[in-house]
Amino acid sequence: MDSDTLQAFQKELTCSICMDFFLDPVTIDCGHSFCRPCLCLCWEEGQTPMCCPECRRGSEKPDFKTNIVLKNLASLARRARASYVNSSEEHTCVAHKEAKGVFCDVENSLLCGLCSQSPEHVAHSHSPMQWAAEQCRENLLKRMDSLWNMTQEMQTSLKQETSKTQSLKEYVALRKVMIKAEYQKMHLFLCEDQHLHLDTIEREAKEIFQQLKESELRMIQQKESLKDMYRELTERCHKPDMELLQDLGNLLERTELVQMQKPQPVNPELTSWRFPGILDMLNSFRVHNVLTQETITHYMSLPEDVRSMMFGDERQGTSREPQSTQSFAAWGAQTFTSGRHYWEVDVPHSLNWILGVCKDSLVSDTGITIDFEEASLLFSLRMNNHYRLSTNSPPLIQYMEKPLGKIGVFLDYDNGSVSFYDADKGSLICSLVSSSFSSPLKPFLCLGSP
Numbered sequence: 420m421d422s423d424t425l426q427a428f429q430k431e432l433t434c435s436i437c438m439d440f441f442l443d444p445v446t447i448d449c450g451h452s453f454c455r456p457c458l459c460l461c462w463e464e465g466q467t468p469m470c471c472p473e474c475r476r477g478s479e480k481p482d483f484k485t486n487i488v489l490k491n492l493a494s495l496a497r498r499a500r501a502s503y504v505n506s507s508e509e510h511t512c513v514a515h516k517e518a519k520g521v522f523c524d525v526e527n528s529l530l531c532g533l534c535s536q537s538p539e540h541v542a543h544s545h546s547p548m549q550w551a552a553e554q555c556r557e558n559l560l561k562r563m564d565s566l567w568n569m570t571q572e573m574q575t576s577l578k579q580e581t582s583k584t585q586s587l588k589e590y591v592a593l594r595k596v597m598i599k600a601e602y603q604k605m606h607l608f609l610c611e612d613q614h615l616h617l618d619t620i621e622r623e624a625k626e627i628f629q630q631l632k633e634s635e636l637r638m639i640q641q642k643e644s645l646k647d648m649y650r651e652l653t654e655r656c657h658k659p660d661m662e663l664l665q666d667l668g669n670l671l672e673r674t675e676l677v678q679m680q681k682p683q684p685v686n687p688e689l690t691s692w693r694f695p696g697i698l699d700m701l702n703s704f705r706v707h708n709v710l711t712q713e714t715i716t717h718y719m720s721l722p723e724d725v726r727s728m729m730f731g732d733e734r735q736g737t738s739r740e741p742q743s744t745q746s747f748a749a750w751g752a753q754t755f756t757s758g759r760h761y762w763e764v765d766v767p768h769s770l771n772w773i774l775g776v777c778k779d780s781l782v783s784d785t786g787i788t789i790d791f792e793e794a795s796l797l798f799s800l801r802m803n804n805h806y807r808l809s810t811n812s813p814p815l816i817q818y819m820e821k822p823l824g825k826i827g828v829f830l831d832y833d834n835g836s837v838s839f840y841d842a843d844k845g846s847l848i849c850s851l852v853s854s855s856f857s858s859p860l861k862p863f864l865c866l867g868s869p
Contacts, residue, residue, distance in 0.1 A: 432493045434452075434454040434457055436454065436457035436458070436461055436472055437653075440496050440497050441454055441486075441489050441490065442455070442456060443455040443456065443485055443490065444485065444486045445458060445484065445485060446483065446486045446489075447471055447478050447483060448476070448478045449471045449474050451472075451474065453472065454653075455483075455485070456653045458472070459567055460649070460653075463570075463646075494553060497660075498549055500659075511531075512530070512534055514534070515533045517531035517533060518531065519548070520548045521534075521545050521547065521548065522546045522548050522552075523535065523540055523544075524543065525540075525543040525544065526540075527664070527668045529661060529664055529665075548660050548661065551660075551664065552664060555667065556663070559655065562674055563652050563653065565678065566645050566648060566649045566678065569645055569678060570645045570646055570649065573638055573641055573681075577638045580634050580635050580638060581635060583685070583687060584628065584631050584632075584635075587624070587631070587687050587818060588628075590816065591624045591689075594818075595617060597847065597850045598616055598620070598847070599613070599617075601838075604700065609696075612695060620689060623689055624689070627688075630685045630687075631685050637682040641680060641681065645677060648673070648674055651670075652670075655670060687818050688819065689819055689820075690820065691820045691822075691846035691848075692846055692847075693845045693846050694845055694847060695845075697845055698827070698840075701829055702761065704759045704829065705761050706760050706762050707762070709751050709752070709760075710749040710750065710752075710762075710764070710862055711749060748864070748865045749863075749865075750777075750861055750862065750863045751862035753861070754859035754860060754861045755776075755830060755832055755859065755860050755861070756859050756860075757833060758832055758833065759829070760830045761829045761830075762828055763825045763828070763842050764826050764828065764864055765824065765825050766826060766866065767823060767824055769866040769867060770799075770806075771799060771800050771801055771866075772799045772865060772866045772867060773796055773799075774796065774799075774826060774828065774864050775795045775796035775828065775837060775839070775862075776794065776795055777790060777791075777793070777794035777796065777860065777861065777863045778794060778858045778859070791811060793857070794811060795810075795837035795851045796810065796811045796812075796863070797809075797810055797817075797839045797848065797849065798810070799821060808848065810851055812853065813851075817848065819848055819849070820841075822841040822842075822843070822844075822848065823843070824841075825842035826840065826841065826842060827839070827840035827842040828840075830860065832856050835852060835856050836850060836853070837851045838851070
């Protein structure tokens with residue numbers, strides 16, 4: 420093969436991004452081919468992702484299969500290039516003045532032929548340098564794939580952490596409104612306690628915002644560390660065989676260290692503050708035996724906005740069909756059409772529960788359907804290793820400590836409000852206010868399976 424033909428052949432096996440022979444090549448929709456690592460980084464950092472770096476044509480899918488033919492040809496081209504690399508003193512055995520062409524699989528080091536037969540290495544398994552280099556590239560590609568997946572996971576975690584900041588800001592603003600409204604029910608001498616409460620939540624919120632900011636920074640730094648290691652592995656894969664295998668153990672150790680340093684997300688949670696005298700006031704409206712009991716196999720039919728708020732990104736990719744589980748359900752034997760009413764419910768051992776008042780409930784052999792038109796409900800769900808409190812009206816996450824004992828429910832029908840309290844601590848969980856109630860309301864409770 421003449422020189423011009425050889426150069427043209429090698430050009431066809433060269434990635435236009437890194438200008439080196441293809442490494443795990445993929446062919447995208449427009450027909451152009453690139454190294455998979457180069458394309459991933461290009462699309463990750465580009466202003467217009469999912470476009471061909473050469474023709475700028477959009478791509479319909481982000482994942483492509485390896486082009487086996489190009490991969491094999493590029494491997495042959497690398498071997499041909501390696502045969503032209505002159506041996507240097509660094510790659511020559513000092514003791515035997517012979518080129519290092521054997522790789523020790525046990526010590527991850529290059530040896531000359533005589534060293535490989537020495538007593539120190541004769542019992543070890545050995546491989547030809549070029550074969551070992553190709554195996555090393557394949558192993559590094561697998562590690563790169565793991566690094567890239569972690570990078571994408573970190574990007575998702577970063578987006579979720581960033582969204583927590585905005586969500587928490589909105590919640591803190593609403594929380595202040597709740598607190599102010601609660602203090603209006605109490606006597607004027609509690610003003611000092613009110614100001615102290617607001618200052619505390621402001622200070623706690625500031626600390627949590629700082630924690631979220633630091634968490635976002637850690638995730639950004641970890642993402643960049645992962646990408647830097649990814650780039651380093653990419654560069655190492657493009658090295659000639661001898662350079663590729665130099666100090667390989669240290670490279671693999673640093674790769675594992677970067678992957679182990681995964682930051683944990685922040686779980687923002689505000690302290691439950693005790694309201695002096697609130698339980699005494701609420702108990703003046705105490706009603707008893709508001710719930711009848713029945714055990715059934717059921718599912719809850721939830722509106723889309725409530726389902727999205729309750730489960731968020733953590734339910735992406737899962738079925739939205741309701742799951743049938745053996746649960747305990749109880750609802751009011753009496754209905755309320757006016758006045759103020761307070762009752763308490765004990766939920767000490769339940770991981771998941773729904774509590775509040777509703778317009779009506781339809782009970783059948785297959786499940787319970789709640790009319791959410793005038794329902795005011797508090798949900799407790801176990802999400803991974805923590806609990807999430809949320810409400811349906813408005814659909815909102817409650818960044819509060821989960822009550823572990825009795826929960827008080829205060830219905831002020833005439834003013835259109837329902838408030839939930841941690842009865843053991845005497846603290847407010849949340850207040851739900853609507854314009855007015857127009858239909859009879861009944862208490863409702865659903866406890867999930869333990």
